[in-house]
Amino acid sequence: VWAPWLLALGIPTAVGAIMILGATRSNRGIGPLKLPFLFTVVILAAGFCAALALPANETAASQLWLGLPIRAAAVIYGVGLLPIVVLPIAYALTFETQTLSADDVERVRELGRQNRATTPSLDEREAQSLPHE
Amino acid sequence: MSGNQTIVGLLQAALPRASQPAVIAVGLAYFAVIIAISVWAARRTRTASDFFVAGKGIGLIALTVASVSVSVSGFAFIGGPGFIYAVGLGAMYIVLPAAVTNVMGAWVLAKRMRLLGEARNLITIPDAIGARYRSPAAQGLAAIAILVGIVGYMATNALAMGVVINSIFGVGLGWGIWIGMGVTLAYSASGGILAGIYNDVFQGTLMAAASVLVFLFVLGYGGGLGGISHTILAHDPVLLGPWGKLTPLAALSFFFVFSIGSLGQPQAVHKYYMLRDPLQLKWYPLLKTLGLVLVLLLYFSVGVGVKAFVLDGRLPPLTSPDQATPTLLLNVTPILLAALVFSGVAAATMSAANSFINIGAAIVTHDLPVAFGRRVGNELGWGRAVTIVIAVAAALTAQLSGTTVAFLGIFGWGLFASTLVPALAVGLNWAGATRVGAMASIATGLVLTLALESAAYARLFTFPAGVTASAVAMVASLLVFFVASILTRRSAEATLDPDVRLVMEL
Numbered sequence: 001v002w003a004p005w006l007l008a009l010g011i012p013t014a015v016g017a018i019m020i021l022g023a024t025r026s027n028r029g030i031g032p033l034k035l036p037f038l039f040t041v042v043i044l045a046a047g048f049c050a051a052l053a054l055p056a057n058e059t060a061a062s063q064l065w066l067g068l069p070i071r072a073a074a075v076i077y078g079v080g081l082l083p084i085v086v087l088p089i090a091y092a093l094t095f096e097t098q099t100l101s102a103d104d105v106e107r108v109r110e111l112g113r114q115n116r117a118t119t120p121s122l123d124e125r126e127a128q129s130l131p132h133e
Numbered sequence: 134m135s136g137n138q139t140i141v142g143l144l145q146a147a148l149p150r151a152s153q154p155a156v157i158a159v160g161l162a163y164f165a166v167i168i169a170i171s172v173w174a175a176r177r178t179r180t181a182s183d184f185f186v187a188g189k190g191i192g193l194i195a196l197t198v199a200s201v202s203v204s205v206s207g208f209a210f211i212g213g214p215g216f217i218y219a220v221g222l223g224a225m226y227i228v229l230p231a232a233v234t235n236v237m238g239a240w241v242l243a244k245r246m247r248l249l250g251e252a253r254n255l256i257t258i259p260d261a262i263g264a265r266y267r268s269p270a271a272q273g274l275a276a277i278a279i280l281v282g283i284v285g286y287m288a289t290n291a292l293a294m295g296v297v298i299n300s301i302f303g304v305g306l307g308w309g310i311w312i313g314m315g316v317t318l319a320y321s322a323s324g325g326i327l328a329g330i331y332n333d334v335f336q337g338t339l340m341a342a343a344s345v346l347v348f349l350f351v352l353g354y355g356g357g358l359g360g361i362s363h364t365i366l367a368h369d370p371v372l373l374g375p376w377g378k379l380t381p382l383a384a385l386s387f388f389f390v391f392s393i394g395s396l397g398q399p400q401a402v403h404k405y406y407m408l409r410d411p412l413q414l415k416w417y418p419l420l421k422t423l424g425l426v427l428v429l430l431l432y433f434s435v436g437v438g439v440k441a442f443v444l445d446g447r448l449p450p451l452t453s454p455d456q457a458t459p460t461l462l463l464n465v466t467p468i469l470l471a472a473l474v475f476s477g478v479a480a481a482t483m484s485a486a487n488s489f490i491n492i493g494a495a496i497v498t499h500d501l502p503v504a505f506g507r508r509v510g511n512e513l514g515w516g517r518a519v520t521i522v523i524a525v526a527a528a529l530t531a532q533l534s535g536t537t538v539a540f541l542g543i544f545g546w547g548l549f550a551s552t553l554v555p556a557l558a559v560g561l562n563w564a565g566a567t568r569v570g571a572m573a574s575i576a577t578g579l580v581l582t583l584a585l586e587s588a589a590y591a592r593l594f595t596f597p598a599g600v601t602a603s604a605v606a607m608v609a610s611l612l613v614f615f616v617a618s619i620l621t622r623r624s625a626e627a628t629l630d631p632d633v634r635l636v637m638e639l
Contacts, residue, residue: 011385069362071375100412102412108635
């Protein structure tokens, strides 16, 4: 009886936790992403819990929400569509500050140049292994 | 959601003969485009980097469409609608995670994989694990795990190609396998992943177009989603309950495996290396999610639509659930639309096969030698040779084993999830992870997934209430990863090179 409820709450928590783990930048936390993450966890949990909690009384006379019975609509539209409206937009809007900036890329490229100076790249190794023309 | 259920569905479907002139003509046109793209790509493939990671020079749109194409496989067209037909909306828990998986993957993996590729010239996923833990052994173990999964995917995709091509051209299953694998091999061996990417762009576009058109057609034919729902509710209302005919535990465990597990799917994760400019990742999750929604419209609409049309007598009862899509196409839709969808199914299986051939070739020619402290000279040449060997072996396995190879395809998604999510997705974001934790979790995922899925397939043991073995294996693998890493935490610092640390901190 209680196991579906644990999953209904545990899965959104796990999804939220792993997004926080990925979005956290050292010493800076997740900044403005708190709200989109909270929204996602809440909307997933609400969708699953609504499906578990609402009475299973679908009939031919049931009222439809956007073409589906209410419990199904909560899952299909709530869990399956609402996060799309929020998460990818939040990712794009916070990309430079929370994910990757041109400076970050340049720092890594500089490290790459240093690495290549000591370790040949795949193509360089391959060129070395081929007979000289 | 990719190949496993797909293929099992395809194999059990025994697709009806669709070899009408219009279908054959569209099929031939499809193969002509594939060949043209492959010839173009082969001329641009000059190095091993071109062959395995497209020279890290793919633009945002091409990468997005290719990633959508390789993510859905034929499951979105055949197995998925059949699953909805059989169990109702419970089958949606396989695709609902798409609302969060792409952006989750972007935060957790995309940036770090792409930057690691930049810093270290990495070309494979085991490369990233080897770099993260400074461990050729961990790289080798990850390579073996991926290779085991690929064996299943490849053989079952080869058989699925045979089924689809036989349905379109009526050439027989054996010839269908060899024609499909021959075409895939031709572009895989000549143009590597570069040919694969641009063929995926064409194939993904075809799949999206077919999906949207079928969705609109089904809604029009059924009197809108409301009309379809009323028909189903009048006959079998459980199907439109939030879990369909699954238990809540089974449906939710699907959601768990297909959400968190998406972080370990090599065919999608490998693509992060290929983006030309890391800053283009900004729009990648949004575009990929929208693309997936388009491709998955068919999955949902055909599943519920055919159920309603069978219940109200407009379509004959199906001999098996996987006949849902073919039955709709051959009885109701305009023949050109049917032809487009059949080509889309062929496209989906070939797209997945190409991606796995390429990943498998990279493992054999690159990761396994590295694990043993060696380097293969001329990786491009060896890559092409191994590509041929993998493709021929897959086709032979498919032809000789028949439908029993379907078993190999069942555990692919779960195997990748349980072996790669802890070590790769968590490991690239948690400095406390250790190589002991990584190797223990990969080994746990590999052994548990194989054991539990084999037991389930042989009907020796299943978890109660429909909980999937893959979900249990992934949880166990994660627990082992955390416990082993914490127990060996003193070594965590020593496994992080400065450049890897920088990539993890950014």
